[in-house]
Amino acid sequence: MHQLLQQIFSGLAAGAIYASLALALVMIYRATNLVNFAQGEMAMFSTYIAWTLVNAGLPFWGAFLITLAVSFLGGMAIERIVIRPVENAPILAAVVVTIGLLLIFNSLAGWIYSYTLQEFPSPFPDRPLFGALMTTRDIGVIAVTLVVLAVLFCFFRFTTTGLAMRAAAQNPESARLCGIHVGRMLAIGWGLAAAIGAVAGIMVAPALFLDPNMMSGVLLYAFTGALIGGITSPVGAVIGGLIVGVTENLVGTYLIASQLKFTVALILIILVLLFRPNGLFGTAIVRRV
Amino acid sequence: MRAKQRLLRGLCAAAGLMLATSSLHAAGQYGPGVTDTEIKIGNTNPYSGPASSYGINGKVHAAYFAMINERGGINGRKINYITRDDSYSPPKTVELVRQMVEQDQVFLLFATLGTPPNMAIHGYLNDNKVPQLFVATGADQWNDPKHFPWTMMWLPSYGIESRIYANYILKNLPNAKIAVLYQNDDYGKDYLNGLRAGLGDKAAKMIVATQSYETTDPTIDSQVVALQASGADVLLTAAIPKFAAQTVRKVYDIGWKPTHFLNSVGNSVGTVMKPAGLEKGVGTISATYIMDPTDPQWQDTPEYKEWLAFMNNHGLSANVTDVQAAIGYSYAQTLVEVLKMCGDNLTRENVMKQAASLHNLRLPLLLPGITLSTSADDFDPIKQMQLQKFDGTTWKLFGEVLSGS
Incomplete structure (x- = not known):
C-alpha cells in the first residue's frame, strides 16, 4: 500500500516535469500549428543562462525573470531567422528545421558549458512531506506548473493578443485580411513558448541535474502528455503530463518490468492517435475553405 | 683448398650482408603510423x-x-x-x-x-x-x-569490483537482503552477474529485488521506490553519474536507510555526491583503486x-x-x-x-x-581495489587492498 502511494506520488512529481514542458509544446502549437522538436533543448539552454546568472551572484528570482526575458527575445529571434524562411514550405521542412535546432542547441550547450553534471539551486526548500511521499520541492514544481497553466489559459481566453494569435495560426490568410499582423503573432508565439520552456527547465533542473542532455528524455514524455491532453489544450497538457507520469510508474512497477517504461509512453502515443486523435481535451481544428 | 676458401669467404660476405640488412631493419621496425619522429x-x-x-x-x-x-x-x-x-x-x-x-x-x-x-x-x-x-x-x-x-x-573489471562487494557482504552482513539497481546493458549486467558469482549459492536467497533503468529515463525514482518496497537492507547501485546522483538523493528523500554500495563508475564527489547533496550520501560505500582528488589525505x-x-x-x-x-x-x-x-x-x-x-x-x-x-593470458592489468566510505565531504578508505579475482 505504501509502495502504491509512493509510486503514485513519484509519478505525480515526474508528471509535473513532463507537464511543464508539454505546456510549451501546446503554446507553440496553438501559436504556429507546428510541433517544435527543439523545445526541450531550448529550455535546457535557457536553464544554462539562468545557471550562469545565479552563479554570477544574482538572486534566484532575479535570474529567473532575466532568463524569461532573454528566452522570449531569443525565441522571437529564432522564429525570424530560421523559421520564417520555411514558412511557406511544406510542414516537413519546418519539422526538419526544428530537429536541426535541437542538435545545434545540444552541441552549443556542451561546447559552452561542458557536459559535466551541474547542480542547480531550487527556490523551494527541500523537506520531506506526507511521510516522505513527496518533497516540498515537488510541490513547488507542481504549483509553478499550475500558475503557468492559469496564465496561459487566461491569455488565450481573455486577451485580444491571444485571440489574434489563435486566428493567425489557424487561418493566416483570413487573419491577415482582418488586420492581424500574422508575422508578429508567430514571433510572439515562439517567444512565449521559449519563455514557458525556460520556466520548465528552471523547475526541473534541481530534480534532474543540469547537463546538455537534461531534456532529451523528458521531451518524449512531454509529447505524450501533450497528445493525451489534446495538443491544443493547456489544461489537457498538464493533466496529460500527470497521467503519463503516474501510468508509467504503475505499469512499470506492477504490470511489466521497468525496462519497458519508455515503451509505455510510446504505446500511449499510439493509442491516443488511434482512438482519440484529439486527445482528452483537444478540439478538432476545423478549417473553412 | 682454394675453392673451399672462396666458399667460406662468400658465406662470410653473405652472412655479413644479412647481418647488415637485419640490423638496418631493426632500426626501422615500424608498424603503420610510426616514423622516426x-x-x-x-x-x-x-x-x-x-x-x-x-x-x-x-x-x-x-x-x-x-x-x-x-x-x-x-x-x-x-x-x-x-x-x-x-x-x-x-x-x-x-x-x-x-x-x-x-x-x-x-x-x-x-x-x-x-x-x-x-x-x-x-x-x-x-x-x-x-x-x-x-x-x-x-x-x-x-x-x-x-x-x-x-x-x-x-x-x-566491473565483475571484480562487484565480487569485492559480495565478499564484504558475506563477511560483514551475512543476513543481508540485497536490492540491485543497474543500467540495462552489458555494463550494468556485469555488476549484477559479478555480485551473483561472488555470493555463490547464497545469491538466490540474498538478492531480493532487482530493477533496471534505461539511459533515456528522465528519473529513476520509481525504481528506487520499488526496491525499497522489497524490504531490502542493502542496495547495490550500478549507474552512471547522473542516475547515481539521483539514486543517492531519492534513497535519502524517501527515508530508506540501506547499506548503499555505489559502483566506482558513478562515485565522483564532484559530479555525483555534490549534485545529490553531500549530506544525503553519508555512509555510502564504494570501491576504488585511484586517489580521489578531493580526498585531503592525498593533497x-x-x-x-x-x-x-x-x-x-x-x-x-x-x-x-x-x-x-x-x-x-x-x-x-x-x-x-x-x-x-x-x-x-x-x-x-x-x-x-x-x-x-x-x-x-x-x-x-x-x-x-x-x-x-x-601476462600472455591475463589482459586485465588492475585486479585490486580498496573499499571507501563517504563521510559527507570525501571518501574515506577503510580496510585493506582487496583482490577480486
Whole structure:
C-alpha cells in the first residue's frame, strides 16, 4: 500500500516535469500549428543562462525573470531567422528545421558549458512531506506548473493578443485580411513558448541535474502528455503530463518490468492517435475553405 | 683448398650482408603510423551525448601527450594524438575508427571509451590486427586474450569490483537482503552477474529485488521506490553519474536507510555526491583503486601536486575535483610506459607483447599497494581495489587492498 502511494506520488512529481514542458509544446502549437522538436533543448539552454546568472551572484528570482526575458527575445529571434524562411514550405521542412535546432542547441550547450553534471539551486526548500511521499520541492514544481497553466489559459481566453494569435495560426490568410499582423503573432508565439520552456527547465533542473542532455528524455514524455491532453489544450497538457507520469510508474512497477517504461509512453502515443486523435481535451481544428 | 676458401669467404660476405640488412631493419621496425619522429595514436571519446561527462578522459590524454611532446617525446618520437567525438554512439565509433585505421593510419587505438562503442569495433580491430589498447570500460568480456589477442583492458573489471562487494557482504552482513539497481546493458549486467558469482549459492536467497533503468529515463525514482518496497537492507547501485546522483538523493528523500554500495563508475564527489547533496550520501560505500582528488589525505603528496600543476597548466582547472581526470592521466601514463618499453621496435605485435608483460607497474595516482600486472593470458592489468566510505565531504578508505579475482 505504501509502495502504491509512493509510486503514485513519484509519478505525480515526474508528471509535473513532463507537464511543464508539454505546456510549451501546446503554446507553440496553438501559436504556429507546428510541433517544435527543439523545445526541450531550448529550455535546457535557457536553464544554462539562468545557471550562469545565479552563479554570477544574482538572486534566484532575479535570474529567473532575466532568463524569461532573454528566452522570449531569443525565441522571437529564432522564429525570424530560421523559421520564417520555411514558412511557406511544406510542414516537413519546418519539422526538419526544428530537429536541426535541437542538435545545434545540444552541441552549443556542451561546447559552452561542458557536459559535466551541474547542480542547480531550487527556490523551494527541500523537506520531506506526507511521510516522505513527496518533497516540498515537488510541490513547488507542481504549483509553478499550475500558475503557468492559469496564465496561459487566461491569455488565450481573455486577451485580444491571444485571440489574434489563435486566428493567425489557424487561418493566416483570413487573419491577415482582418488586420492581424500574422508575422508578429508567430514571433510572439515562439517567444512565449521559449519563455514557458525556460520556466520548465528552471523547475526541473534541481530534480534532474543540469547537463546538455537534461531534456532529451523528458521531451518524449512531454509529447505524450501533450497528445493525451489534446495538443491544443493547456489544461489537457498538464493533466496529460500527470497521467503519463503516474501510468508509467504503475505499469512499470506492477504490470511489466521497468525496462519497458519508455515503451509505455510510446504505446500511449499510439493509442491516443488511434482512438482519440484529439486527445482528452483537444478540439478538432476545423478549417473553412 | 682454394675453392673451399672462396666458399667460406662468400658465406662470410653473405652472412655479413644479412647481418647488415637485419640490423638496418631493426632500426626501422615500424608498424603503420610510426616514423622516426612520430607515433600516431587514435581514440574515440564521448565529447557530446549522454555519456559526455567522461569526455574529460580524452582531454586529459591530449594534454598529457602534449606535455610529453614538449619534453621531447618518447625516444625522440612525438605522439600525434587523434581523438574524435563518437557521442557514445556505436555506429559513429565504427565509422570514426575505420577512418582512423584506414585513412589516418594510426598505429593503435588507445582508451576508446564505453562498453557499447568498444563492442562495435572489437571484431574489426581484431580481424585487422590493430591493437585496441587499454579500453576505457570495465566490462568483463574484454579480458579474453585467447579469442581477442588485440584487445586489452585497464580498469578493474566491473565483475571484480562487484565480487569485492559480495565478499564484504558475506563477511560483514551475512543476513543481508540485497536490492540491485543497474543500467540495462552489458555494463550494468556485469555488476549484477559479478555480485551473483561472488555470493555463490547464497545469491538466490540474498538478492531480493532487482530493477533496471534505461539511459533515456528522465528519473529513476520509481525504481528506487520499488526496491525499497522489497524490504531490502542493502542496495547495490550500478549507474552512471547522473542516475547515481539521483539514486543517492531519492534513497535519502524517501527515508530508506540501506547499506548503499555505489559502483566506482558513478562515485565522483564532484559530479555525483555534490549534485545529490553531500549530506544525503553519508555512509555510502564504494570501491576504488585511484586517489580521489578531493580526498585531503592525498593533497599534500608530491604525486597529487604534480597532477594538479599539470591540470592547471593545461587549462583543465575546472576539472580538478573530477576523479575521471585522475583516471585519464593514469591511462596516458600507462601508454607512455608501454611505448617506452617498445624501444625502437614499434610494431603492432611488439606493442601488444610489451603491454602483456607489465610487472607490478606502479603509477603515481594509484592507491598505495595497487599495481598493474599482465601476462600472455591475463589482459586485465588492475585486479585490486580498496573499499571507501563517504563521510559527507570525501571518501574515506577503510580496510585493506582487496583482490577480486
